[in-house]
Amino acid sequence: MKDIAIHSQEKDIREDLxxxxxxxxxLRSLDNPRRGYWYSIIVCLVLLAIGFTAEVIQYQHGMGMxxxxxxxxxxxxxxxxxxxxxSHSGTLLSAxxxxxxxxxxxxxxxxxxxxxxxxxxTALLFPVIHxxxxxxxxxxxxxxxxRGTWPNFRSPLxxxxxxxxxxxxxxxLFLYIGMLPxxxxxxxxxxxxxxxxxxxxxxxxxxxxxxxxxxxxAYMLMAIFLIPLAVSVxxxxxxxxxxxxxxxxxxxxxxxxxxxxxxxxxxxxxxxLFILLRYYFRWEEYMTLPILEKICKLTFAIAxxxxxxxxxxxxxxxxxxxxxxxxxLWGKMTGAYAPAFWSMMFFGSVLPFTLAFRSLRRHIPTMxxxxxxxxxxxxxxxxxxxxxxxxxxxxxxxxxxxxxxxxSWAIVLGSFxxxxxxxxxxxxxxxSVSMYEVKEMVYHRKLATEKAAxxxxxxxxxxxxxxxxxxxx
Amino acid sequence: MSSLQNxxxxxxxxxxxxxEGGFHHYEHRWGMAxxxxxxxxxxxxxxxxxxxxxxxxxxxxxxxxxxxxxxxRVERYWDQPEKEFPEQGASFLPMMCQQCGAAxxxxxxxxxxxxxxxxxxxxxxxxxxxxxxxxxxxxxxxxRYFNFWSYYESSWPEPLNMQLNPDLTVRDKxxxxxxxFCVQRIRTAKxxxxxxxxxxxxxxxxTACAQACPTNAIHFGDLMDPESQVTKLWATHxxxxxxEQGRPRHEQDKQNxxxxxYRVLEELNTDPSVMYLERVRxxxx
Numbered sequence: 001m002k003d004i005a006i007h008s009q010e011k012d013i014r015e016d017l018x019x020x021x022x023x024x025x026x027l028r029s030l031d032n033p034r035r036g037y038w039y040s041i042i043v044c045l046v047l048l049a050i051g052f053t054a055e056v057i058q059y060q061h062g063m064g065m066x067x068x069x070x071x072x073x074x075x076x077x078x079x080x081x082x083x084x085x086x087s088h089s090g091t092l093l094s095a096x097x098x099x100x101x102x103x104x105x106x107x108x109x110x111x112x113x114x115x116x117x118x119x120x121x122t123a124l125l126f127p128v129i130h131x132x133x134x135x136x137x138x139x140x141x142x143x144x145x146x147r148g149t150w151p152n153f154r155s156p157l158x159x160x161x162x163x164x165x166x167x168x169x170x171x172x173l174f175l176y177i178g179m180l181p182x183x184x185x186x187x188x189x190x191x192x193x194x195x196x197x198x199x200x201x202x203x204x205x206x207x208x209x210x211x212x213x214x215x216x217x218a219y220m221l222m223a224i225f226l227i228p229l230a231v232s233v234x235x236x237x238x239x240x241x242x243x244x245x246x247x248x249x250x251x252x253x254x255x256x257x258x259x260x261x262x263x264x265x266x267x268x269x270x271x272x273l274f275i276l277l278r279y280y281f282r283w284e285e286y287m288t289l290p291i292l293e294k295i296c297k298l299t300f301a302i303a304x305x306x307x308x309x310x311x312x313x314x315x316x317x318x319x320x321x322x323x324x325x326x327x328x329l330w331g332k333m334t335g336a337y338a339p340a341f342w343s344m345m346f347f348g349s350v351l352p353f354t355l356a357f358r359s360l361r362r363h364i365p366t367m368x369x370x371x372x373x374x375x376x377x378x379x380x381x382x383x384x385x386x387x388x389x390x391x392x393x394x395x396x397x398x399x400x401x402x403x404x405x406x407x408s409w410a411i412v413l414g415s416f417x418x419x420x421x422x423x424x425x426x427x428x429x430x431x432s433v434s435m436y437e438v439k440e441m442v443y444h445r446k447l448a449t450e451k452a453a454x455x456x457x458x459x460x461x462x463x464x465x466x467x468x469x470x471x472x473x
Numbered sequence: 474m475s476s477l478q479n480x481x482x483x484x485x486x487x488x489x490x491x492x493e494g495g496f497h498h499y500e501h502r503w504g505m506a507x508x509x510x511x512x513x514x515x516x517x518x519x520x521x522x523x524x525x526x527x528x529x530x531x532x533x534x535x536x537x538x539x540x541x542x543x544x545x546r547v548e549r550y551w552d553q554p555e556k557e558f559p560e561q562g563a564s565f566l567p568m569m570c571q572q573c574g575a576a577x578x579x580x581x582x583x584x585x586x587x588x589x590x591x592x593x594x595x596x597x598x599x600x601x602x603x604x605x606x607x608x609x610x611x612x613x614x615x616x617r618y619f620n621f622w623s624y625y626e627s628s629w630p631e632p633l634n635m636q637l638n639p640d641l642t643v644r645d646k647x648x649x650x651x652x653x654f655c656v657q658r659i660r661t662a663k664x665x666x667x668x669x670x671x672x673x674x675x676x677x678x679x680t681a682c683a684q685a686c687p688t689n690a691i692h693f694g695d696l697m698d699p700e701s702q703v704t705k706l707w708a709t710h711x712x713x714x715x716x717e718q719g720r721p722r723h724e725q726d727k728q729n730x731x732x733x734x735y736r737v738l739e740e741l742n743t744d745p746s747v748m749y750l751e752r753v754r755x756x757x758x
Contacts, residue, residue, distance in 0.1 A: 140584060155583040158583045244610060
């Protein structure tokens with residue numbers, strides 16, 4: 001009965017898609033995107049140029065271009081958390097949903113993983129950019145120094161370094177391993193420099209049984225390894241704040257709060273990129289509305305979790321009657337930062353209710369706008385974590401309000417250009433929909449339909465009947 | 474691997490929490506007692522600090538933008554906001570690095586540029602600092618200052634560079650700096666005492682701010698020396714990290730509430746080395 005119920009629903013993917021067409025459709029992305037793609041590239045290049053110029057100016061003149069006392073951390077650190085956060089949904093989508101065998105992830109996880117890798121590469125820039133002497137950033141790395149000058153292993157900033165490097169290495173590896181069979185397909189269907197590139201990268205994949213077995217094992221192991229890693233990375237980023245003594249930062253709910261926020265902004269970003277890629281490469285066949293609906297539901301659930309954790313944080317500050325903490329919270333709600341705070345609450349907690357309506361979930365322009373606004377809300381959340389605490393700390397003498405300078409804004413804009421450029425170049429060079437897994441998906445779908453048909457009508461299943469279900473998975 | 478060995482051996486010497494009795498291997502514990510009754514808010518201490526420590530003069534525009542560099546500031550408070558000047562009456566609080574025994578700035582520095590010396594100071598190693606500014610974020614007193622610019626380019630135009638103190642470096646952009654209790658004077662005094670094979674005597678030297686104070690509000694000395702004036706002031710006013718049994722004390726529980734000694738933000742357990750003597754005013758009810 002369950003199968004019939006599934007059958008009667010709208011399908012994630014057309015089940016009569018020929019495998020040949022899957023290859024053609026997806027490899028098409030390597031050749032001819034819409035014109036919108038090239039416009040996006042130009043926009044990204046312009047943003048990157050602006051950011052790079054600002055960074056050169058800041059490097060030349062000093063951090064006074066963007067910061068002041070007592071706002072030592074500001075826009076850069078807020079944006080750092082934003083990018084780190086965005087990297088978490090790639091892992092959620094590919095690793096967690098892979099382990100629980102959620103089939104609908106298959107057409108969309110590849111670009112989510114790419115998003116993870118590239119947003120980590122963007123995030124990594126920010127702690128370096130915000131350093132006073134950024135040319136010495138490698139002193140945080142525990143290389144074996146002849147002078148015995150190790151980094152401070154008690155500092156959450158050092159933990160950050162280790163955590164992010166580990167996460168970047170493993171998520172890039174995960175992306176690469178998962179792409180191996182597709183790289184082989186690309187190798188077999190291209191010529192010229194692309195052929196040479198894919199030949200090298202596909203590591204001699206020919207798709208025999210032994211390779212598939214090893215591949216499945218490696219992929220599963222990486223997935224299992226990445227899940228606790230992802231959770232720990234954002235918990236460690238939250239430790240930058242939670243381990244300090246500042247009111248408003250010294251909060252035990254920070255690690256889960258940060259992880260929820262990370263998944264939230266990542267899911268919103270996935271929706272945005274989903275819609276963009278669907279448009280650029282005409283992938284309506286693969287990035288279907290039922291799949292979009294599923295991500296929207298997931299985002300809605302995470303949004304509610306985030307809202308809950310937010311309220312828990314406020315409530316515990318209020319109930320705990322920590323004088324300083326309360327002052328900061330009250331300052332956020334009513335002070336100079338109130339517009340940002342209430343926008344964050346609106347975008348983060350009220351706006352996601354649009355995701356609860358089926359008609360809105362299926363309306364692409366609305367979803368595009370909503371997903372961007374959700375991320376604006378999440379960016380404001382990071383801003384609300386970093387800034388008000390520094391503005392209203394223990395010592396009233398140092399109370400102040402600050403607004404970032406043009407230089408900081410330019411560098412932040414530049415980071416969007418950097419991320420966008422990396423991402424756009426990636427989707428043009430690599431197959432950003434997993435071909436072999438879409439084939440699996442189509443095959444599973446067929447199998448289920450045939451089974452259902454056999455059970456209802458008693459007709460002999462024609463396709464895949466000789467295979468056991470286990471073999472197919 | 475000797476550096477690894479060094480790390481393992483020295484691990485236990487890192488700064489301990491107040492519960493463990495703080496840092497274990499003190500040679501001295503330099504401290505201060507500042508009598509706010511005597512302070513007239515003249516800023517001589519602050520000026521002396523500028524001269525002694527080669528502090529950059531940033532100018533009014535940069536000051537207004539929050540790019541100031543004074544290691545020592547004199548804060549002004551109005552005790553009776555409901556009244557008008559001059560009946561209102563200002564109070565002053567000279568605020569510099571509190572040289573905490575359990576300093577929040579120390580554990581967070583990613584490169585150990587700030588660490589606890591056996592003299593009880595929060596040292597700042599300028600050459601090691603990469604400018605992450607985490608220390609300032611975690612300092613509840615906000616007494617660490619960051620070189621936002623290359624101030625040396627404009628702070629001491631010729632011939633003002635001739636007045637720079639040759640015992641100290643001039644810091645460049647990108648490093649965090651702070652009050653050191655005039656560590657160059659401490660070094661000189663300790664070296665001299667060592668040459669003469671004796672201990673540093675109380676009152677043998679003092680910090681620039683204490684030296685410049687016209688009303689003698691600032692007392693500087695070794696808290697490990699039971700005979701020093703600072704130790705006696707701390708004892709008289711019952712300000713202490715530990716109680717009579719040597720157990721860590723989390724709040725000031727004085728037997729005589731009339732005593733004026735206190736440390737700023739005592740409830741954070743940062744164990745500052747600076748004690749203030751509260752200002753007592755006669756007010757008409």
